[in-house]
Amino acid sequence: MTPAMTDSPLFIEVRCNESTMRGANPHLPYSTEEIVREAVRAHDAGAAIIHWHGRDPDTGGPDNSVETYRAASEGIRGATDLITKPTLGYISQTGVEDRVKHLRALADDPWLRFDAAAVDFGSLNIDTWDGQRFTPGDGVYVNSRNDIEAVLRILDDIDTYLTTVVWDIGQIRTAKCFREMGLAQAPTFWELVFTGDSRPSGAGTNLLALQAMVAELPPGEPWQLMCYGGDVLPLAAAAIVLGGHVAIGLGDHDYARFGTPHNGELVAKVVALAETIGRPVATPAQARELLGMRPLPARPGAAALSHP
Numbered sequence: 001m002t003p004a005m006t007d008s009p010l011f012i013e014v015r016c017n018e019s020t021m022r023g024a025n026p027h028l029p030y031s032t033e034e035i036v037r038e039a040v041r042a043h044d045a046g047a048a049i050i051h052w053h054g055r056d057p058d059t060g061g062p063d064n065s066v067e068t069y070r071a072a073s074e075g076i077r078g079a080t081d082l083i084t085k086p087t088l089g090y091i092s093q094t095g096v097e098d099r100v101k102h103l104r105a106l107a108d109d110p111w112l113r114f115d116a117a118a119v120d121f122g123s124l125n126i127d128t129w130d131g132q133r134f135t136p137g138d139g140v141y142v143n144s145r146n147d148i149e150a151v152l153r154i155l156d157d158i159d160t161y162l163t164t165v166v167w168d169i170g171q172i173r174t175a176k177c178f179r180e181m182g183l184a185q186a187p188t189f190w191e192l193v194f195t196g197d198s199r200p201s202g203a204g205t206n207l208l209a210l211q212a213m214v215a216e217l218p219p220g221e222p223w224q225l226m227c228y229g230g231d232v233l234p235l236a237a238a239a240i241v242l243g244g245h246v247a248i249g250l251g252d253h254d255y256a257r258f259g260t261p262h263n264g265e266l267v268a269k270v271v272a273l274a275e276t277i278g279r280p281v282a283t284p285a286q287a288r289e290l291l292g293m294r295p296l297p298a299r300p301g302a303a304a305l306s307h308p
Contacts, residue, residue, distance in 0.1 A: 009283075009287070011282050011290075015248065017251045036075035040079050045264040048286070049116075083284055083293065085116040086114055111298075116163050152183040162185040166191065192223055206235070222291065223244050224244055226252060232246065232247070232248050237273050
């Protein structure tokens with residue numbers, strides 16, 4: 001075990017669907033029932049956190065209604081003790097209130113309220129590169145600093161845990177500025193986004209890029225690695241050794257080299273890496289405690305969920 005390695009348990013997040021279309025893999029979930037199915041698979045494989053987007057069950061298009069997120073929260077809560085962290089809308093929503101409406105709607109329900117919200121600290125071009133051109137060519141994920149400030153104030157008002165999503169070093173520096181303003185939670189759980197060849201908006205999955213990102217973080221604060229539009233596994237082992245955490249899922253990449261895996265099978269591959277390296281994997285309860293989140297409340301009319 002290297003000096004950089006810690007005995008702190010590894011948090012694994014499943015990013016089960018994002019805005020990725022199903023294509024040849026039937027396991028990418030659209031409907032609430034499918035999202036809950038993948039949540040259970042991921043939980044049973046070793047995940048502690050779930051991130052998802054509301055989707056139309058037939059077309060796979062965005063469904064950002066409060067009802068859709070309420071149903072997913074009910075299903076996930078009823079079947080697992082995963083930390084719940086839904087999207088704030090990606091590029092399918094405009095306006096701060098539209099992005100946070102599902103968080104607001106459930107904030108007063110101790111059982112169904114979401115555990116965390118991920119805030120991106122900057123804008124970026126989000127077109128797909130097919131090797132010859134960008135499609136559609138005008139895709140921009142807009143996060144103005146005014147909007148970021150407004151979202152942070154709302155999360156503070158409804159007492160929702162912040163995870164800090166950064167796509168480059170400049171966004172890490174930006175998040176630190178919001179911290180100096182007294183708006184960004186400290187410490188936070190940093191989410192370092194790398195990108196694959198089809199999404200050249202961020203750093204590729206190489207060790208030097210990872211080291212540069214980690215070097216900019218406040219010392220001692222937890223961070224995790226993800227790869228949007230690419231395979232996170234080649235860099236995941238380095239993240240595990242360095243004391244970081246890992247996010248993986250069909251929402252980021254199809255992992256076709258493994259056939260048509262479901263999200264639980266992808267989580268299991270990260271667990272296998274951790275076991276090979278010798279690092280323990282956190283349960284959801286352990287992750288909640290280590291991140292300083294509120295414990296899972298008791299199910300209405302019953303005792304709190306307890307998983308070994």
